[in-house]
Each structure stands twice: as structure tokens, then as C-alpha cells.
Amino acid sequence: MTSDYKRGLGLACALVGALALSSSAWAAGAEGDAKQSVKPVLIQPQDGRPVMAGVKYDFSGKLAERSFDAQGGLDPDALRGGVDLTYRARGTVASSAERNPENLLDFALDLKGLASSSAGAVKFGASLKYEADQKFKNHNLVYGAKVTAAKNTLLFRNDQIALDIAYSQVDPGKDDARKKALGVETLDKYYRGDLEALYRVPVAGGIIRAIELNYRLYREFDAPAAIKAAKLNKHELSTIRLDLPKDFFVAYSTGKLPFDRKDDQAMALGWSYKLF
Amino acid sequence: MTDYAWRRNNACVATYRVLQEHAFLDQFDQADHPFEDASGVKMGDLLYFPRTTANPDIIELLADQIARRFLKFVMKIYAVDKQDAAETSGAIIGALAKIFEDKKKTILDLAEVVDAKLRFPDEN
Numbered sequence: 001m002t003s004d005y006k007r008g009l010g011l012a013c014a015l016v017g018a019l020a021l022s023s024s025a026w027a028a029g030a031e032g033d034a035k036q037s038v039k040p041v042l043i044q045p046q047d048g049r050p051v052m053a054g055v056k057y058d059f060s061g062k063l064a065e066r067s068f069d070a071q072g073g074l075d076p077d078a079l080r081g082g083v084d085l086t087y088r089a090r091g092t093v094a095s096s097a098e099r100n101p102e103n104l105l106d107f108a109l110d111l112k113g114l115a116s117s118s119a120g121a122v123k124f125g126a127s128l129k130y131e132a133d134q135k136f137k138n139h140n141l142v143y144g145a146k147v148t149a150a151k152n153t154l155l156f157r158n159d160q161i162a163l164d165i166a167y168s169q170v171d172p173g174k175d176d177a178r179k180k181a182l183g184v185e186t187l188d189k190y191y192r193g194d195l196e197a198l199y200r201v202p203v204a205g206g207i208i209r210a211i212e213l214n215y216r217l218y219r220e221f222d223a224p225a226a227i228k229a230a231k232l233n234k235h236e237l238s239t240i241r242l243d244l245p246k247d248f249f250v251a252y253s254t255g256k257l258p259f260d261r262k263d264d265q266a267m268a269l270g271w272s273y274k275l276f
Numbered sequence: 277m278t279d280y281a282w283r284r285n286n287a288c289v290a291t292y293r294v295l296q297e298h299a300f301l302d303q304f305d306q307a308d309h310p311f312e313d314a315s316g317v318k319m320g321d322l323l324y325f326p327r328t329t330a331n332p333d334i335i336e337l338l339a340d341q342i343a344r345r346f347l348k349f350v351m352k353i354y355a356v357d358k359q360d361a362a363e364t365s366g367a368i369i370g371a372l373a374k375i376f377e378d379k380k381k382t383i384l385d386l387a388e389v390v391d392a393k394l395r396f397p398d399e400n
Contacts, residue, residue, distance in 0.1 A: 069364040070364065070366065071364060073357070073358075073365075074347075074358050074365055074368070074394075075365045076348040076351060076365070077344070077348075078365035078366055078369070079366065080340075080364070080365070080366025080367075080369055080370060081366070116337070116340045116341070118348075120341070122337075123336065123337055146333070148331075148333040148334060150337035150338050150340070150341055152341040152345065153345070158301060158324070158345075160326070160341070160342075162326075162334040162338055164333055164334055196331055198326060198328065198334060200324070200326055202323055209323065212326065212327055212328050213328075214329055239328045241327055241328055243323070247321065251327075251328075
């Protein structure tokens with residue numbers, strides 16, 4: 001059993017274990033959450049042969065949910081949040097598996113939760129997806145997890161701090177730098193850890209109204225030697241921004257983002273300023 | 277666009293005071309946005325809204341935290357209670373957080389939620 005499957009099965013056991021431990025407090029997902037769609041389709045194979053019959057299905061719903069919202073009078077410190085477990089199964093089955101261009105079935109489980117109080121807020125998510133072709137000859141297990149935490153008034157009044165950590169599979173299909181480094185035309189997916197840390201603090205008096213710091217790290221695990229040699233296995237981006245009166249600001253950013261995060265860049269690298 | 281009108285009622289005044297006053301959230305200067313002109317100020321323009329990230333989870337959780345402090349300060353100024361006794365405090369905080377999370381929402385949108393969720397002393 002590959003290490004990926006071990007990790008994926010471990011995550012599945014954790015999801016089921018979380019359900020079992022508190023099973024008495026969970027509510028089953030409402031019937032209204034479930035969606036089913038099964039419809040016959042005509043599939044045009046890519047080999048130019050006649051169309052064939054098939055069935056496209058899509059089932060999704062909520063398996064269980066639990067709310068943490070505290071009851072009682074109006075309370076700004078009240079505990080709030082909940083957890084839910086959802087599923088989705090979809091695919092297209094054809095009369096001939098070999099000629100089916102949509103030969104992909106997948107089943108996914110998603111666990112999401114939020115818990116917050118005046119002490120801070122935490123949000124987490126974990127997902128597990130099993131993909132296979134119609135005959136289950138080729139199959140793949142994909143998993144991911146993410147946790148985010150935030151709090152304000154930690155060090156100074158009205159300051160804010162947040163941390164976001166994710167572990168997920170990346171599809172590098174359009175990463176030309178990676179293709180060049182590996183000397184290939186098509187790329188395999190890989191797993192990566194992402195981290196983002198943010199701190200924002202208002203500044204009383206003086207010309208600076210607020211200071212914001214942001215650090216991001218993206219790191220590929222078990223990267224091939226060619227990727228490491230090309231320094232594509234790790235990306236970092238650091239940003240500092242000073243907010244001035246009348247919506248003016250000065251900011252500096254250094255580092256680089258991976259190919260699939262280019263659109264996340266909040267500002268150009270180097271100096272950015274809106275002084276006039 | 278909301279039909280809610282910005283005016284000197286408890287909800288709008290409480291929203292403005294808690295957002296603006298130095299003793300509370302201190303999000304802007306009164307000289308920049310006097311009460312009469314404050315309804316259109318966007319959440320994205322307030323001091324708390326992060327400028328170096330578009331991470332929706334970070335923004336969502338920071339909005340939760342500032343919503344709690346907002347509610348705490350409103351309760352400090354006014355003896356408010358829930359409009360709907362069956363609604364949880366968590367749901368009310370969640371409704372406020374939804375506004376704080378959206379940089380395009382305005383102070384008017386926040387006041388509307390305050391008015392809808394909280395009962396002020398002079399209301400039946």
C-alpha cells in the first residue's frame with residue numbers, strides 16, 4: 001500500500017472516528033439536503049464510432065451535522081459553530097468502458113467545522129476523494145486538510161492575528177517552469193503544504209494609522225531532485241504595509257508565489273504606494 | 277441595495293458610535309465621515325479590514341472576532357436584548373460577522389442587521 005493510500009485511509013478513519021466518538025450528539029443530515037440525479041445520456045466516443053448509451057449520476061447530501069451554538073441570553077462571548085459531514089458521488093457509466101471518454105467515477109467525503117468564542121476562532125476542513133475509471137483498473141485517492149485560526153486584541157487593543165495552514169494536492173497542468181525543469185510535456189499531481197500568517201495592528205497618534213504584516217510559504221513534499229535544483233519546491237512571499245491617513249499607504253513585498261497562486265497576489269512585488 | 281434608511285435611530289447611532297469612537301472600535305475619524313455621510317462607508321475601507329490577503333477563511337474568522345467586540349460595545353452603550361428570544365447569540369454574531377466579512381457591505385448594511393437582530397430599550 002503506497003504512503004498516499006495510508007495517509008488517505010488514516011484520514012478516513014479519523015473522519016469516521018470523529019463521528020463515532022460523539023455520535024450521540026450528531027443529527028443526521030436533513031432529507032432536504034440530499035440531491036439525486038440519474039439520467040440516461042448518449043456518449044460520443046472519441047474514436048469516431050457510433051454514439052453509445054450511458055448513465056450519468058450525481059448524488060450528494062449531508063451525512064451528519066452538529067451545532068455548537070450556546071443557548072441563553074444575548075452574550076457576545078457565546079460559543080458558536082458547528083460541524084458537518086457531506087458526501088458526493090458522481091460519474092458516467094457507459095455500455096463500453098474502454099470507449100467512454102468520460103470514464104471517471106468519483107466519491108468524495110468532506111468534513112467542515114467552525115468554532116468560535118471571544119478567545120478566538122478556528123475553522124477546519126478535511127476532504128477525501130476516491131477517483132476511478134469504470135472498471136476500477138485505474139484509481140486514485142486524493143486528500144487534503146486545512147485549518148485557520150484568528151483572534152483580535154491579542155497583543156494590543158484591536159490588533160488582529162490569523163494563521164492558515166493547508167495540505168492538499170496540486171494539479172500542475174499549466175506549470176511551464178515545472179515542465180521545463182522535469183523535461184516533460186505532461187505533469188503528475190503532487191502534494192504541497194501552504195501557510196499564511198497575518199498580523200494587523202492599528203497605531204494611535206502619528207501619521208501611520210495601521211501596520212500589516214503578511215507571510216506566505218508554499219512547500220512541496222518529496223519533490224523530485226530536478227524540482228529542488230530549479231528551486232521550484234518552495235515559494236515564500238513577505239509583505240509589509242503601512243496605512244496612512246486618507247486611504248494612502250506604502251507597502252513593500254518580496255518573494256514569489258507558485259504558479260497556481262499568481263492571482264492571489266494582493267499587490268505587485270517591490271514597493272507599492274498611493275501617496276497622491 | 278437595501279431599503280433601510282439611515283437616520284438617527286438607536287440602531288444607526290449605536291452602529292456609528294461603536295465603529296467610530298476611540299473608546300470602542302476606532303475604525304475611522306469623525307472628521308472624515310460625519311454621521312450624516314457615514315452610511316455609504318464600506319467595510320473594506322474600515323481600519324480592521326486586512327489589505328494584504330484575499331484568503332476568505334482568514335477574512336471570515338477576523339470578521340467573527342470583530343463582530344463579537346462590536347456586539348460587546350453595543351451592549352455597553354445600550355441595554356439591548358434579542359429581537360427573537362429563540363435565536364441564539366451565535367446566530368446573531370454570525371449575522372453581524374457576515375457584514376464585516378464582505379468588503380462591499382456598508383455601515384448602513386451593518387445598522388440594518390443591528391436593527392433587525394437587537395431590541396433597544398424604547399422598542400416594544
